[in-house]
Amino acid sequence: MRLAFSLVSVLLAGAAHAAPLTVATDLPPVQSLVSMVMGDRGEAVLLMDQGADPHHFQLRPSQARNLANADTVIWMGPEMTVWLDQARQSMRADANDLALLEVADTIHRPYVDHAGGMEHDDHDHQEHIHEDHDDHVHSGDDPHAWLDPSNARIWVDAIEHHLTELDPEGAAIYAANAKLASETLTALSDQVVATLAPYHEQPIVVFHDAYGHFAARFDVNVAGAIALGDAAAPSAAHLSQLRDVISERGAACIFAEPQHNPAMVQQIASDLGLRTGVLDPMGSSLELGPDLYPALIRGMADSIATCQKG
Numbered sequence: 001m002r003l004a005f006s007l008v009s010v011l012l013a014g015a016a017h018a019a020p021l022t023v024a025t026d027l028p029p030v031q032s033l034v035s036m037v038m039g040d041r042g043e044a045v046l047l048m049d050q051g052a053d054p055h056h057f058q059l060r061p062s063q064a065r066n067l068a069n070a071d072t073v074i075w076m077g078p079e080m081t082v083w084l085d086q087a088r089q090s091m092r093a094d095a096n097d098l099a100l101l102e103v104a105d106t107i108h109r110p111y112v113d114h115a116g117g118m119e120h121d122d123h124d125h126q127e128h129i130h131e132d133h134d135d136h137v138h139s140g141d142d143p144h145a146w147l148d149p150s151n152a153r154i155w156v157d158a159i160e161h162h163l164t165e166l167d168p169e170g171a172a173i174y175a176a177n178a179k180l181a182s183e184t185l186t187a188l189s190d191q192v193v194a195t196l197a198p199y200h201e202q203p204i205v206v207f208h209d210a211y212g213h214f215a216a217r218f219d220v221n222v223a224g225a226i227a228l229g230d231a232a233a234p235s236a237a238h239l240s241q242l243r244d245v246i247s248e249r250g251a252a253c254i255f256a257e258p259q260h261n262p263a264m265v266q267q268i269a270s271d272l273g274l275r276t277g278v279l280d281p282m283g284s285s286l287e288l289g290p291d292l293y294p295a296l297i298r299g300m301a302d303s304i305a306t307c308q309k310g
């Protein structure tokens with residue numbers, strides 16, 4: 001795919017010679033989607049440390065300078081990366097941002113393991129993992145919206161329009177790259193549907209409540225999460241209720257995440273006899289750039305399929 005993106009850039013490079021844009025981004029998958037549309041014409045900078053917990057991050061001075069020097073910032077939005085909401089105030093007044101969660105037609109979904117209950121009404125065991133979430137500072141809207149490639153496809157168009165506004169001479173490059181990205185994302189979705197088709201009925205347990213978008217798009221049965229949507233440490237009551245749900249629903253697989261200590265996952269797995277896998281919703285172990293996003297989504301599907309096969 002990288003070859004294809006470079007090819008478009010080479011073919012159209014003669015068309016324009018503006019100063020390259022520098023785009024600051026908050027998350028590896030956002031950096032990847034921006035890279036898909038920019039090609040070689042500009043630079044998409046990741047502000048946070050790849051592999052850090054994006055819910056609880058603080059910019060170092062050098063990273064804050066990257067933000068201050070950027071022509072624009074493309075990010076999920078304050079629901080996901082509140083640290084960037086605060087830091088954004090340091091940007092030049094003329095540096096407009098694009099918050100992807102605010103793009104028209106973006107699909108919004110509630111958290112799966114939230115006090116409001118499961119999104120799928122056929123999963124009627126959710127009441128067992130209710131607890132008092134009222135003291136937590138997250139709304140019912142799950143901001144991990146990049147895990148649905150349909151959103152990524154909507155955003156690729158929004159990124160194209162945003163970059164074209166800032167760099168009109170690059171319009172043809174951005175349009176060609178966005179079209180290619182959209183095709184890549186459609187093929188990716190088809191591939192994941194096929195990978196996960198045999199496993200719709202078998203529930204899984206995840207580390208943090210980040211998978212509602214992926215689960216709804218690909219019909220994955222998420223029985224529960226160890227940690228809430230902001231990856232904060234769970235209460236003892238929540239863990240005990242989760243164990244009940246796992247036993248009742250017969251989940252066979254539980255998934256750790258690279259950014260988080262796997263101790264709790266391993267403990268539950270060994271107590272209840274579950275198989276373990278790793279899900280990397282942030283692409284923290286993948287190389288940054290245009291190939292990261294498809295590899296992230298495909299990697300999650302492969303990891304689920306591998307564990308479910310047993």
Ligand SMILES: [Zn+2]
Nearest residue numbers: 210229230231
């Ligand atoms: Zn998260």
